[in-house]
Amino acid sequence: MIIKKPSIFIYANEPDAAVVKEICAGIEEEGVFFELNEMENTNLKELAWNAANDSMLGSGIGIRGTYIAMQMRGIEKNRPVESYQNPDKEQCRKLGANSARAIKKLPFK
Amino acid sequence: MSYIAGIDIGNSTTEVCVGEAAADGSIHFLTSASCPTTGTKGTVSNTHGVKAALKQAMSKIGRDVEDISLIRLNEAAPVIGDTAMETLTETIITDSSMIGHNPSTPAGAGQAVGEILLIENISRGVPGIPYIVAAPASYSYEEIAAILNQSGDSLDITGVILQADEAVLVKNRLHKKVPIIDEVARIDKLPGGVPAAIEVALPGQTIRMLSNPYGIATLLDLNAEETRTVTPIAKSLIGKRSAVVLKTPGGNVRENVLPAGEIYLDAEHSASVNLDEGAEKIMQVVSDAGIIRDITGQPETNVGNMFARIKKGMSELDGTANGDIHITDILAVDTLAPVLISGALAGETCLEKAVGIAAMVKTQKLPMRQIAEKLRLELDTDVKVAGVEAVMASLGALTTPGTKLPLAILDMGGGSTDAAVISEEGKVVITHQAGAGELVSMLIETELGLGDRHIAEQIKKYPLAKVESLFHVRVENGQMTFIDESIDPRFYGRVVLLSEEGFIRIEKDIPMEKIAQVRRDAKRKVFVTNAFRALQKVAPDQDLKNISNVVLVGGSAEDFEIPEMLMEEFSNYRIVCGRGNIRGQEGPRNAVATGLVLSYVGEKQ
Ligand SMILES: Nc1ncnc2c1ncn2[C@@H]1O[C@H](COP(=O)(O)OP(=O)(O)OP(=O)(O)O)[C@@H](O)[C@H]1O
Numbered sequence: 001m002i003i004k005k006p007s008i009f010i011y012a013n014e015p016d017a018a019v020v021k022e023i024c025a026g027i028e029e030e031g032v033f034f035e036l037n038e039m040e041n042t043n044l045k046e047l048a049w050n051a052a053n054d055s056m057l058g059s060g061i062g063i064r065g066t067y068i069a070m071q072m073r074g075i076e077k078n079r080p081v082e083s084y085q086n087p088d089k090e091q092c093r094k095l096g097a098n099s100a101r102a103i104k105k106l107p108f109k
Numbered sequence: 110m111s112y113i114a115g116i117d118i119g120n121s122t123t124e125v126c127v128g129e130a131a132a133d134g135s136i137h138f139l140t141s142a143s144c145p146t147t148g149t150k151g152t153v154s155n156t157h158g159v160k161a162a163l164k165q166a167m168s169k170i171g172r173d174v175e176d177i178s179l180i181r182l183n184e185a186a187p188v189i190g191d192t193a194m195e196t197l198t199e200t201i202i203t204d205s206s207m208i209g210h211n212p213s214t215p216a217g218a219g220q221a222v223g224e225i226l227l228i229e230n231i232s233r234g235v236p237g238i239p240y241i242v243a244a245p246a247s248y249s250y251e252e253i254a255a256i257l258n259q260s261g262d263s264l265d266i267t268g269v270i271l272q273a274d275e276a277v278l279v280k281n282r283l284h285k286k287v288p289i290i291d292e293v294a295r296i297d298k299l300p301g302g303v304p305a306a307i308e309v310a311l312p313g314q315t316i317r318m319l320s321n322p323y324g325i326a327t328l329l330d331l332n333a334e335e336t337r338t339v340t341p342i343a344k345s346l347i348g349k350r351s352a353v354v355l356k357t358p359g360g361n362v363r364e365n366v367l368p369a370g371e372i373y374l375d376a377e378h379s380a381s382v383n384l385d386e387g388a389e390k391i392m393q394v395v396s397d398a399g400i401i402r403d404i405t406g407q408p409e410t411n412v413g414n415m416f417a418r419i420k421k422g423m424s425e426l427d428g429t430a431n432g433d434i435h436i437t438d439i440l441a442v443d444t445l446a447p448v449l450i451s452g453a454l455a456g457e458t459c460l461e462k463a464v465g466i467a468a469m470v471k472t473q474k475l476p477m478r479q480i481a482e483k484l485r486l487e488l489d490t491d492v493k494v495a496g497v498e499a500v501m502a503s504l505g506a507l508t509t510p511g512t513k514l515p516l517a518i519l520d521m522g523g524g525s526t527d528a529a530v531i532s533e534e535g536k537v538v539i540t541h542q543a544g545a546g547e548l549v550s551m552l553i554e555t556e557l558g559l560g561d562r563h564i565a566e567q568i569k570k571y572p573l574a575k576v577e578s579l580f581h582v583r584v585e586n587g588q589m590t591f592i593d594e595s596i597d598p599r600f601y602g603r604v605v606l607l608s609e610e611g612f613i614r615i616e617k618d619i620p621m622e623k624i625a626q627v628r629r630d631a632k633r634k635v636f637v638t639n640a641f642r643a644l645q646k647v648a649p650d651q652d653l654k655n656i657s658n659v660v661l662v663g664g665s666a667e668d669f670e671i672p673e674m675l676m677e678e679f680s681n682y683r684i685v686c687g688r689g690n691i692r693g694q695e696g697p698r699n700a701v702a703t704g705l706v707l708s709y710v711g712e713k714q
């Protein structure tokens with residue numbers, strides 16, 4: 001039997017390595033687990049929305065190159081909670097932290 | 110048929126009521142409106158607000174202001190409210206002796222002791238000496254972890270202090286787990302080579318060792334004398350989730366008591382009292398003084414400056430000479446204000462003792478006739494100054510269904526709380542007390558450290574809720590409210606105010622329970638105290654038992670909880686008390702304006 005830890009899902013298409021690293025650091029500092037999967041889908045909003053819906057915790061992140069978006073289960077596909085184009089390091093950290101804070105029921109940074 | 114307008118100019122609000130006088134002398138009420146008062150009450154700049162309110166009222170019935178044939182203006186009481194706040198203590202850290210704050214993600218619960226070692230000096234560390242390593246944000250979490258892991262074999266590293274929010278990231282990469290505190294902004298101020306104790310609380314708890322003088326003594330090996338001097342440090346760390354205490358020779362936290370000064374009462378029974386004796390004592394002295402002619406403060410002290418400032422502000426506004434302005438009543442309230450500690454490393458604040466004071470300033474008779482003249486010229490209608498404010502308020506209050514004479518009213522406004530009792534014969538006794546809605550807002554602003562009067566005012570007016578998911582909120586009374594449209598993520602996890610126009614976000618991270626408690630206490634301190642003070646003054650034989658009905662009017666009577674608080678307090682005296690409902694439809698507003706229209710009939714007869 002495979003037991004999976006409840007995690008934030010990150011669905012990524014050709015993700016930028018630096019972006020991935022900082023997002024993951026943001027999540028890790030908040031003490032939540034995450035799982036990174038490479039996807040064929042190239043639509044950022046769909047990546048984030050699917051990730052949130054597939055995650056047991058209802059929180060997901062989409063990455064398409066250097067475009068990133070955060071979603072929560074129950075939110076419309078077209079309205080990601082937070083998103084950036086070509087984010088800087090702080091924005092990546094913040095988005096990662098917020099995906100974790102969504103689960104912890106803490107206000108977003 | 111003629112239209113008659115009653116106009117009430119208050120410190121905060123200008124209210125109008127328009128009625129039609131029939132030939133038989135009966136009055137038919139048509140419309141009403143209110144606008145913020147423009148300028149200081151009783152000055153000619155009030156006319157802007159008056160005209161705006163009249164226009165608003167008349168447009169509701171599709172008429173013009175020109176259709177009004179008579180304007181009746183209240184003889185506004187020449188009392189103006191003002192508020193001030195003075196802190197009595199200040200906390201100063203000398204030689205950066207502590208850090209105490211609540212980073213959201215520190216790591217590795219527990220305590221540790223060691224000498225502060227800056228990470229750039231790690232190569233100079235001596236084996237066998239315990240160290241607490243401090244690292245600025247210019248080092249990445251990977252670099253810090255690598256350096257610590259490398260040195261860990263030779264050096265005894267017991268704890269870490271970080272500038273960046275990376276405690277968990279560093280901890281996850283360390284071979285040996287130690288407590289780590291992060292988000293220390295002024296890490297550059299940490300002195301190297303100084304013995305220090307560090308503590309991170311368990312999840313959901315607050316620190317135990319460093320908030321206890323003996324805990325600090327145990328960790329830093331202090332003698333009895335040194336333990337005594339660290340007591341203010343322990344006190345200021347109570348409730349924190351993480352802390353560092355440094356053992357610097359001259360390092361200390363000092364609580365300065367500021368010279369507060371005497372308050373002098375020139376009164377029937379003149380007296381004086383020191384501000385730092387506290388609100389209760391001050392109010393006792395005020396009450397024993399009888400009729401007060403003027404209140405001043407000891408020159409060159411906080412309280413002296415405070416009263417001087419209030420008087421100066423008033424004389425500048427209405428052009429009266431300073432000597433003609435008298436403070437005839439004050440309401441003092443004890444409070445605590447979170448103040449940034451000078452010398453703090455991580456933006457720590459300390460609750461300082463403070464006193465909030467509302468003052469009742471009596472000026473010369475207000476130039477109501479000048480306002481009347483200006484209105485007459487500008488509107489080309491008859492304008493009359495008619496009737497005393499409190500009497501008019503009583504007349505208006507009597508239109509509340511279920512009231513009869515004798516009746517007491519409590520007019521709870523912005524600057525003052527006024528009371529009046531009308532006997533069965535129509536005899537009226539009135540009083541004005543310092544302190545009302547403005548003081549409540551000021552207390553909320555200071556106690557929560559908001560630094561913003563507007564949000565304090567909103568906290569006063571609206572119930573609180575916590576946004577617990579994107580689809581529901583928990584209201585402060587425990588009730589859950591579910592929302593169909595998903596809530597804007599900006600509100601997620603936040604404490605919000607439930608206003609008519611939707612959520613208002615409170616920026617500062619303060620627990621909902623704490624905000625609610627401060628809000629209720631502020632209202633109680635001001636309005637319960639003042640309701641008793643005011644009614645006692647006007648009650649027959651100064652005995653509350655001689656009052657059977659109290660109608661609450663004025664802006665603060667619209668408050669969602671103040672009327673209930675007063676109702677509860679007064680029920681002990683078997684007094685029926687409730688929010689007025691002027692003309693059965695206006696709620697607690699418009700009493701004076703309505704009274705002015707009603708009194709027209711009486712005058713004609
Ligand atoms: N809905 C509300 N809940 C609580 N307080 C309110 C509400 N609406 C207005 N207030 C308060 O009422 C006060 C103003 O009251 P009001 O308009 O009766 O004053 P005023 O008569 O013009 O002033 P004063 O009595 O000092 O001359 C303000 O402090 C305001 O914050």
Ligand SMILES: [Mg+2]
Pocket residue numbers: 029212213214215274275276277291
């Ligand atoms: Mg952290």
